[in-house]
Amino acid sequence: xxxxxxxxxxxxxxxxxxxxxxxxxxxxxxxxxxxxxxxxxxxxxxxxxxxxxxxxxxxxxxxxxxxxxxxxxxxxxxxxxxxxxxxxxxxxxxxxxxxxxxxxxxxxxxxxxxxxxxxxxxxxxxxxxxxxxxxxxxxxxxxxxxxxxxxxx
Amino acid sequence: xxxxxxxxxxxxxxxxxxxxxxxxxxxxxxxxxxxxxxxxxxxxxxxxxxxxxxxxxxxxxxxxxxxxxxxxxxxxxxxxxxxxxxxxxxxxxxxxxxxxxxxxxxxxxxxxxxxxxxxx
Numbered sequence: 001x002x003x004x005x006x007x008x009x010x011x012x013x014x015x016x017x018x019x020x021x022x023x024x025x026x027x028x029x030x031x032x033x034x035x036x037x038x039x040x041x042x043x044x045x046x047x048x049x050x051x052x053x054x055x056x057x058x059x060x061x062x063x064x065x066x067x068x069x070x071x072x073x074x075x076x077x078x079x080x081x082x083x084x085x086x087x088x089x090x091x092x093x094x095x096x097x098x099x100x101x102x103x104x105x106x107x108x109x110x111x112x113x114x115x116x117x118x119x120x121x122x123x124x125x126x127x128x129x130x131x132x133x134x135x136x137x138x139x140x141x142x143x144x145x146x147x148x149x150x151x152x153x
Numbered sequence: 154x155x156x157x158x159x160x161x162x163x164x165x166x167x168x169x170x171x172x173x174x175x176x177x178x179x180x181x182x183x184x185x186x187x188x189x190x191x192x193x194x195x196x197x198x199x200x201x202x203x204x205x206x207x208x209x210x211x212x213x214x215x216x217x218x219x220x221x222x223x224x225x226x227x228x229x230x231x232x233x234x235x236x237x238x239x240x241x242x243x244x245x246x247x248x249x250x251x252x253x254x255x256x257x258x259x260x261x262x263x264x265x266x267x268x269x270x271x272x273x
Contacts, residue, residue, distance in 0.1 A: 019179075019180070023210060041240075041241070044239075044241040045241075048212075048241070048245065051210070051212055052212065052213055055213065055214070101250070102220060102249060102250030102251065102253070102254075103250070105220050105224075106220065106223060106224050106227065106254070108224075114213075114217075115213040115216050115217065115249050116212075116213040118248070118249065119213060119245065119248060119249070122248045123248075
């Protein structure tokens with residue numbers, strides 16, 4: 001955990017590219033957020049969003065290659081709690097043309113998977129892939145520190 | 154790291170097939186949950202309750218498994234309800250649309266009572 005004179009704090013984690021390690025990151029980021037006074041319901045939102053971003057990086061960015069890594073950068077200022085999840089980009093992420101719909105999944109016209117980005121977008125205050133020149137995907141999502149509780153949007 | 158962190162058992166209570174899900178619901182839960190559902194369906198269950206306990210982690214892969222169960226429930230003309238979820242995961246279920254297809258109750262007792270309106 002580092003703090004600069006501009007009161008920005010940051011934390012970095014590097015994970016093996018293996019399903020399950022997202023829980024280690026989740027617990028570390030949650031502890032960080034709690035220490036910074038984030039409300040518990042927002043910490044829960046952050047935990048789920050982070051796990052989904054890590055799963056996307058492990059499965060879709062790094063294609064489950066156990067030799068690769070997922071890197072997480074978390075930086076916090078007075079206004080926002082920002083998390084960036086980087087993979088090593090064996091495959092460039094192509095956003096879906098539309099958000100998944102449970103009705104499509106139930107009638108067999110959509111994959112049963114693919115709810116991760118929907119959850120992140122609903123749980124966080126902003127989210128999206130960050131364009132990069134180098135290899136790898138960067139997914140960024142953020143939470144306002146004012147901490148208003150989120151209902152189902 | 155997560156392979157075996159869910160215990161799934163089944164029981165009958167007042168004509169409702171209860172599937173107890175204790176632990177994390179992730180991609181590794183697929184066989185356990187689907188087998189439990191098939192087991193209660195093969196015994197003729199009309200009412201199915203997914204009773205969650207100690208679920209610290211339910212992710213989108215776990216939700217995909219549950220959407221698959223909803224598909225089968227609809228196909229088999231059963232009624233599905235869910236109980237025991239934390240407030241956070243109740244919110245998650247609403248976000249992904251599962252609440253349109255399964256009534257969500259705080260407790261097992263409330264869920265069992267909720268099935269009464271379907272009994273003819």
